[in-house]
Amino acid sequence: MTAPLSGAPLAGLVVLDMTHVLAGPFCATILSDLGARVIKVERPVTGDDTRAFPPFVQGESAYFAALNAGKQSIALDLRAGGDRAIFDRLLARADVLLENYRPGVMERLGYGYEVLHARHPRLIYGAVSGFGHTGPDSQKPAYDMVVQARGGVMSITGEEGGPPVRVGASIGDIVAGMYLAQGVLAALFARERTGEGAKVDIGMLDAQIAIQEHSLALTTATGHAPGPTGARHPTITPFSTFRAADGFFVIAAGNDALFAKLCEALALPLADDARFATNAARCENVHLLKRLIEAVTLGQTADHWVAVLEAAGVPTGRVQDMAQALRDPQVLARNMVLPVTPRAGGPAFSAAGNPIKMTGLPEPAARAAAPLLDGDRAAILAWLDAAGR
Amino acid sequence: MTAPLSGAPLAGLVVLDMTHVLAGPFCATILSDLGARVIKVERPVTGDDTRAFPPFVQGESAYFAALNAGKQSIALDLRAGGDRAIFDRLLARADVLLENYRPGVMERLGYGYEVLHARHPRLIYGAVSGFGHTGPDSQKPAYDMVVQARGGVMSITGEEGGPPVRVGASIGDIVAGMYLAQGVLAALFARERTGEGAKVDIGMLDAQIAIQEHSLALTTATGHAPGPTGARHPTITPFSTFRAADGFFVIAAGNDALFAKLCEALALPLADDARFATNAARCENVHLLKRLIEAVTLGQTADHWVAVLEAAGVPTGRVQDMAQALRDPQVLARNMVLPVTPRAGGPAFSAAGNPIKMTGLPEPAARAAAPLLDGDRAAILAWLDAAGR
Structure with missing residues (x-):
């Protein structure tokens, strides 16, 4: 300023x-x-x-x-x-x-x-x-x-x-x-x-x-009220918490380009897999995708993966408790x-x-x-x- | 206006x-x-x-x-x-x-x-x-x-x-x-x-x-970051969801006077019980208190209990999904x-x-x-x- x-x-x-x-x-x-x-x-x-x-x-x-x-x-x-x-x-x-x-x-x-x-x-x-x-x-x-x-x-x-x-x-x-x-x-x-x-x-x-913009749009457009979805976004995948060796971190890969970057950063050969080719496909296979990602991420600390994904330009961050957040x-x-x-x-x-x-x-x-x-x-x-x- | x-x-x-x-x-x-x-x-x-x-x-x-x-x-x-x-x-x-x-x-x-x-x-x-x-x-x-x-x-x-x-x-x-x-x-x-x-x-x-006013005050005053507490308030009791016969409703009895009204409305003889005499005591015995209350509330519908508690002046309400909320x-x-x-x-x-x-x-x-x-x-x-x- x-x-x-x-x-x-x-x-x-x-x-x-x-x-x-x-x-x-x-x-x-x-x-x-x-x-x-x-x-x-x-x-x-x-x-x-x-x-x-x-x-x-x-x-x-x-x-x-x-x-x-x-x-x-x-x-x-x-x-x-x-x-x-x-x-x-x-x-x-x-x-x-x-x-x-x-x-x-x-x-x-x-x-x-x-x-x-x-x-x-x-x-x-x-x-x-x-x-x-x-x-x-x-x-x-x-x-x-x-x-x-x-x-x-x-x-x-x-x-x-x-x-x-x-x-x-x-x-x-x-x-x-x-x-x-x-x-x-x-x-x-x-x-x-x-x-x-x-x-x-x-x-x-x-x-x-x-x-509640999303819940209202979904309920009024489809007639069905959504339920809870834990730590994942209901309609974007992958957009949730993942386990690392020492705690949780989030990956927020909101579009195909970010998903490709994510796969490259994790050395996961999924970018050309039809099951994960579009957001709609990834949403359908959300639980499988989570397991495939965590099979990699459990091997290192959350700080490691946050650094790797930040370098790759993928939105990410640790899940911090308030003590951690207040010294961020x-x-x-x-x-x-x-x-x-x-x-x-x-x-x-x-x-x-x-x-x-x-x-x-x-x-x-x-x-x-x-x-x-x-x-x-x-x-x-x-x-x-x-x-x- | x-x-x-x-x-x-x-x-x-x-x-x-x-x-x-x-x-x-x-x-x-x-x-x-x-x-x-x-x-x-x-x-x-x-x-x-x-x-x-x-x-x-x-x-x-x-x-x-x-x-x-x-x-x-x-x-x-x-x-x-x-x-x-x-x-x-x-x-x-x-x-x-x-x-x-x-x-x-x-x-x-x-x-x-x-x-x-x-x-x-x-x-x-x-x-x-x-x-x-x-x-x-x-x-x-x-x-x-x-x-x-x-x-x-x-x-x-x-x-x-x-x-x-x-x-x-x-x-x-x-x-x-x-x-x-x-x-x-x-x-x-x-x-x-x-x-x-x-x-x-x-x-x-x-x-x-x-x-995050509460989490910040707690963390900075005590040095300990709070964790999740499900559907209950961390430091006020009873202030959480309770099960009725057909779903969940909340009771928000934020002080001793409201707790006394709640006990009367549920015909629960707890108002003079030392384990529940103060908010601090109720917080210590929060899980026991929840069971005692649900032993009563499971017998009737959520709508029944909301009507009973509203008549008694105890803050309450159904847990509504978005479809219910939008026709409230x-x-x-x-x-x-x-x-x-x-x-x-x-x-x-x-x-x-x-x-x-x-x-x-x-x-x-x-x-x-x-x-x-x-x-x-x-x-x-x-x-x-x-x-x-």
Whole structure:
């Protein structure tokens, strides 16, 4: 990036984040990484549920610390007059409000979108809930696993013929939080032109449907829903894990040219074999092909084969656990693992870096600590006072 | 949404999309759903690789159709003078250029960011690649499965003690495409204030690190990388699939109060049992608890238990395959499955709806058909001529 720096794109914006657990805080982290100031408005005494999520270091949750690094916290009881007055002052300064209550809760608190939009026409109201604010199930509770199950992704994840498996990352929450960030960013762009805010309503179940392009196309075109296929791609071969002497690696040979390169690199005389001449033929003989390839690859380490295939131009890579991934030279070169600067005497944590690299956006070498519950009340009140509101 | 409609947030914007396969086209779909006009710039003869991806209906790919509904297509050979002149005219009209070549390819074509930024200072340049534009592996090829493997998510997906499993949805591509959309949207917002475009550089491997909040916190706090845990949450219990008489359903009882409700609903006398009194105790006795619960749930259908638990306020849901998910009343109520309006005589397809519901953004009842390769050349040239450029 050699273009002139112009600062973070969301510099100067204020996000009031009333969300807890994962989808909403994940969205707030994205906005924070883009330069916005994020103020977590937490319930008194317990705060965000994830403050109680293991693992703990010096009594503080590493999970909370990683997800909330660099945010501020104020604890407000929105049923109490004094705290409501503070919240009202915060709303007058906010560009974005995020909430993840069930539909109707904000209305009962007197902070529904209609009321807020009338009072603060520029405010952008971002909501994420299990099923969205409309439809027959909008009032039902949901967690990540509920929408992973109901949205279909578990039915295509797992061993061939085996029971459904949960995606190890919490994509039920995370992709919903990402769609919320997109809606909020689009609303911020539109506000520059119209002067008016908007409401964004994300349902976690909707987001699950949106990310299953292949399963949806297959199901609607053929009438048959796909099942799990273990570690292989359902319609491209060879495109799966293979065993080496010391672990697993993947080969992703997505077309005939790559398959020819693969055969040459492994000294396998299969490139002219009719059983493997086309992707369709390779898919039909996928299990045989796997055995023929592993008969070769089991003889050497995964690192050996990754080096051989990379030299041959075949997409490949080790299957890494998180400890290996977090010391991967490419991951480190991209600043994707950041230390969280401890508060004085506080525990040290790590957090993910920002995957959005863009002109003008600084790449910090560390993240600021996550806030203690209500830890920024005095600073936030002083900031409100300084503006005279 | 009762606020006044003001139109789609990105109405009037033009996105030139040079990407192919999944990550880039997925980003373009998000921008299209927000109101932008997306022009696919495809290579002549073959076009986007996914035009050849199964399944096919009347010779057309359902995969391509679902992912590219509503976009336009022009085929350009960027090594040929006449087509380069057309591309230059398109660039002069574009707000956003998307590309997913390996770093350096656009420079060799004469369309690197530096050159384009000098010529079109307001243009936003969005790039997505396997490993991003910096770091030791930036030139290596990647597919979804390579970054799923290397980024760690396969190591936490699968049966307990079993081999790594691929996430059934192509999250290696999809979350990278979503981060690209976020960067582009942030750059569009910033451009309203600065008048200047930006380059956004997304690496698929980076995006995989960013979405694994739990695995990262656990690994960095304890020094031990987690493994796969089948269909249960690693640190919350009970939070997994359970067998009913006719299939699987999930119970997501994330705290003590929900566990008490669950025990009551199942008539299981465990709420006062010390082995299950806290989440930590339940995690220690997770397998025993599963057997005790399934001894009850195997006696009735999944629908029965979902109804019982919903009435009790316990988050639950069936494990649905994609056919079931696509006829789920909530999914349909949210317009998440849309018919693709066929071209005259062309095949009928379905596509996912837009999960971003927001004020002013229309909810169409159908999507326009995906383009034939080069199918919009005449219309695009006429549009360029009409503007006199």
